[in-house]
Amino acid sequence: MQPPTIEITIRKRPRTDAVITQRKFFKKTARGKVIKEGHFLLPDTNVFLAQMDLIESSLFTPPILILQTVLEEVRHRSLPLYNRLKGLVKADDKRTWVFYNEFRSQTAVVREENESPNDRNDRSIRKATSWYNTHLSLARPPIQGQPRIALPAVVLLTDDAANRQKAAQDGIKCMSVRKYVEGAKENSKLLDLLSVAGTDDIEPTKVTAARQALYPEYLPTATIMAGVKAGQLHQGHFNANQYNYLEGSVPVAGLDKPVLLIGRENMNRAVQGDVVAVEIFPESEWKAPTDEVIDQEATLKNDDADDTDEEVDDQEDVAERKVGNAKRVSAERQPTGRIVGIIKRNWRSYVCHIDSTSLTSSNTTSLSQQTVFATPVSRLLPRIRLRTRQAPSLIGQKILVTIDRWDNTSRYPEGHFVRSLGKVESKEAEQESLLLEFDVPYRPFGKAILNCLPSEGDKWVVPPKKDDNPEWRDREDLRDLLICSIDPPNCQDIDDALHARPLPNGNIEAGVLNVRFTKSVIASKEAFTYEEAQIRKDDPKLNDDLTKSIRLLNSLAIKLRAGRMAAGALNLASPEVKIHLDSSESSDPIDVEQKELRETNSLVEEFMLLANISVAQKIQETFPQTAVLRRHLPPPRTNFEKLQDILKKRKGLTLDVSSSGALAASLDKCLDPSEPAFNTLVRIMATRCMLSAEYFCSGSVGRDTFGHYGLASPIYTHFTSPIRRYAAHRQLAAAISYTTLHPSLHSKSHMDRVLDVVNRRHRMAQMASRASVEFYVGLALKARGSRQVVEEDAFVIRTFRNGVGVFVSKLGIEGLVTFKRETQFDADNYVITVPSSESRGQTTIAVFDKVRVQIEVEKDRNTQRGKVKMTLIHPVNSNAL
Known part of the structure; x- marks a missing residue:
């Protein structure tokens, strides 16, 4: 069989006229400084691995040839970069082609004896480049008597000096990425996009003879x-401490508590989310976490990005010694160790701002390259040192920065600028930064996905019922039933259809009580909000069939809930607030209030839970090895030790965590007659001691671990809210023989990979949701104008040696109040004693104390970004401390 003769493939002609009329090859670099003739670029694998931000930039315009060898190597080494590379090939605004060199006899190479895979791939790339140049030269043979036509060249782009040397020996035109970019148009902006990890000739941060490790x-x-x-050694994910940047931890299998890492040296250049290898110290060297707030920005505010790293900031030295020598609660000692290696980096693009103090006074307007600090918006990340020619124009901007490397001779990681998101505090920039920071995809859906929707769009209606109409295939007509929905105000995904009616035999037919699965067509008689449904249920003057149905549903929900509670289900709590917008068309918040939970909220919740449990049983019976389920594992008892100790010492209360039922019963007894909100606060704190629920594949774990601890259910899945839960819906449709299941969904390993992604995306979305609440609270406060400052009651949920953590239930946000003056701290009893602001006496503040705080949006002097700031005003004024 002959190999395929097609040389260029997987590249559709761009649809835009502007691109169609362009020449395929690049005429020359800017003013012909580097390459005088027309050319294509052929990057090697490492260029795509290290310089993808540059390649993707709209300012980087040369046509690019991607070899099959390179494509496959990128796929094996980084799936995210491979997906970005595929997107590059499909993009209309990029001229990229894939050449299948491994399928062509003239360019395919066989690995030689004792040749490494990397050397073989480099040789394959050089051979394909050489062949392509020859191929282009034969495309237009010279005609006697006519001027010679200038033909484009294929230029090998590589930062491997040895590869460039061998290419030059073979007569192949080649160069480094930096050299090529220096000769390109817009080179000042393109040079900022260069990854310092990928270039072998990039200028060092500081030229020193021998830098100290x-x-x-x-x-x-x-x-x-x-x-x-x-x-x-032990493997786990590195977690930075949000209150103290000089401490971190690594949860490892087999240990009840995570391994504590104290000081920069023991954290050894790990970044939040990295998979690391840790060495645990002997038990005699174990310590407890520090109880002091140490803020990175405050500690390093006088550091200079251009300083050599041997010039360690004095303030950080003091902070490190304080952390190392701090008095710690011996009862809270935990395994302590150090990081000895990185197994997998979690580096990506981070939302940052340029630290204006890192610009020298002489460089505040200069366009020359300078070294500055980029401070991530996340407190869990270190400062990033980067070189840029755009520093003055980036002040006051939200920007994306990627970490490239972190040498052991550098106090900070080094990175490069990717792009600007917009002006700090502009709603568009702040919203995009939230999505980027928590890795929430927000690009428009692709054509393949949109093609699954009806062509009529939002004008689609249920077609007339006919036997030959595919929309009605195997669907029951339930349009005569009194079905309604109950959702929050302005809800767009109205998907919880509810109904109940008495039957002649005395039974009750409810939407999900009769466990019979079917596809159907319904006609909702009303779309209620929770408040509207509650008012209708409670109005004695209303006795129509729909109102009776709601009351019947509610009576069933009460019994369902009682049954769950008797089985040991937990009634936990989480802070939920409602953002009031300026209008239905506007997204400008004007006020924030705590969500009011009504009886109808519980009504919907109980039937959602019942539906989810019923679907879980059905799909697990049909697909015992690959059912998409959700479980909530029992938390280790050690997770509750601190909360138990606080409750005992501060309130004289006990918390029994021997089972979910025992925990539920003891939470019911955690009451403070003088403070009704105390029980809710304890439930919120107990929720934080739990493990996170997770999606899993039924065939990948033991049947005895299927259970949902919080719901006291032996099996569970997420079926409701179908716009977010396609997998369970596809499996249920196949389980009732409505459709067939894609072969990949029968693969346990495939489902494991899919659900790993789903779990990660779910966690990130939750964090983005919490961060957006704080953002919108800030916007709502700013919208008050001169009344930006508000006072609210708060509860102390944590004490430190130099501050307290408080929770404002009305706004659903937490804050940190720090004291600059000397305090007395009783770590064993969770009490901090501070000088009274009104007399020479002292005031004690302890966990669970109710305090009064002042909340305002403060503009950071350095970042110019507004952030929510809390100040204690009772029992003491923290401004005086």
Whole structure:
């Protein structure tokens, strides 16, 4: 069989006229400084791995040839970058082509004896480049008597000096990424996009003869893997401490508490989310977490981005010594250790702002390259050092920055500028930064997805019922039933259809009580809000059939809830607030209030839970190995130790965590007659001691671990809210023989991979939701104009040596209040004693105390960004401390 002769494929002609009329090849670089003739670029694998931000930039316009060898190597080394590369090939505004060099006899190469895979791939890339140049030269042979036509060249782009040397020996035109970019148009902006990790000739941050190592070298990968296998080292995800940037932790399998990491050296250049290898110290060296707030920005505010890293900031030295020598609660000691290697980096693009104080006074308007600090908006991340020519124009902007490398001789990681998101505090920039920071995809749906929707769009209506109409295939007509929905105000995804009616035999037919699964067509008689449904249910003057149906549903829901509680289900709490907008067309918030939970909220919840449990049973019976289920594992008892201790010492209350039922009963007894909100606060704190619920594949875990601890249900899934839960719906449709299941959904390994992504996306969406509440609270306060400052009651939920953490239930937000003056801290009893602001006496503040705080939006002097600031005004004024 002959190999395919097609040389360029997977590239549709761009649809836009502007692109169609362009020449395929690049005439020359700017003013012909680097390449005088027309050319195509052929990057090697490492260029795509390290310089994708540059390649994707709209300012980077040369046509690009992507070899099959390169495409496959990128796929094996980084799936996210591979997906970005595929997107690049399909993009209309980029001239990119894929050449299947491995399928062509003239360009395919066989790995030689003792040749490494990397060397083989480099040789394959050079051979394909050479062949392509020859191929282009034969496309237009010279005609006697006519001027010679200038033909384009294929230029190999590589930052591997050895590869460039071998290419030059073969007569192949090649160059480094930096050299090519320096000769391009818009080179000042393109140079900012260069990853410092990818270029072998990029200028160093500081030229020094021998830089002092500030961190230990990582162990070799083989040593790490052997150590983990032997149990001498432990693997886990690094978590930074949001209150103290000089501490972190790593949860590891088999230990009740995470491994504590104290100080920069022991955290050894790990970044939030990295998979790391840790060495645990002997038990005699174990410590408890520090009880002091140490803020990175405040500690390092005088640091200079251009300083050599040996010039360690004095304030950080003091902070490190304080952390190392701090008095700690011996009862809270936990495994302590150090990071000895990175197994997998979690680096990505981070939302940052340029630290204006890192610009020298002489460079505040200069367009020359300078080194500055980019401060991430997340408190969990270190400052990033970057070089840019755009620093003055980026002040006051939200920007994206990618970390490229973190050498053991550098106090900070180094990175590069990706793009600006817009002006700090502008709603558009802040909203996009929230989505980017929590990795929430927000690009428009692709054509393949949109093609699944009816062509009529939002004008689609249910077609007339006919036997030959595919829309009615295998669907029951339930339009005569009194069905309604109950949702929050302005809800767009109205998907909880409810109904109940008495039957002649005395039974009750309800929407999901009769466990019979079917596709159907309904006609909702009313779309209620929770408040509207509650008013209708409670109005004794209303006795129509729809109102009776709501009352019947509510009576059933009460019995369902009682049954769950008797089985040991937990009634937990989480802070939920309602944002009031200026109008239905506007997204400008004008006020915030705590959500009011009504009886109708519980009504909907109970039937949603019942539907989810019923679907879980059905799909697990039909697909025992691949059913998409959701479980909530029992938390380790150690998770509750601190809360139990606080309750005992501050309120004389006990918390029994031996089972979910025991926990539910003891939570009911956690009451303070003088403070009705106390019980809700305890439930919120108990919720934070729990493990997170997770999606899982039924065939991947033991049947005894299927249960949902919080709901006291032996099996559960997420079926309701179908716009977010396609997998369970597809499985249910297949389980009732309405459709067939795609072959991939029968693969346990495939489902495991899918659900890993789903779990991660779910966590990130939850964090984005919490962050957006604080953002909108800030906007609502700003909308008050001169009345921006508000006072609210708050509860102390944590005490530190130099501050307190407070929770404002009305706004659903937490805040940190710090004290600058000396305080007395009783860590054993969770009490801080501060000088009284009104007399020479002292005031004690403890966990669970009710305090009064002043909340305002303060503009940060450095970032110019508004952030919610809390100040204690009772029992003391923290401004005086």
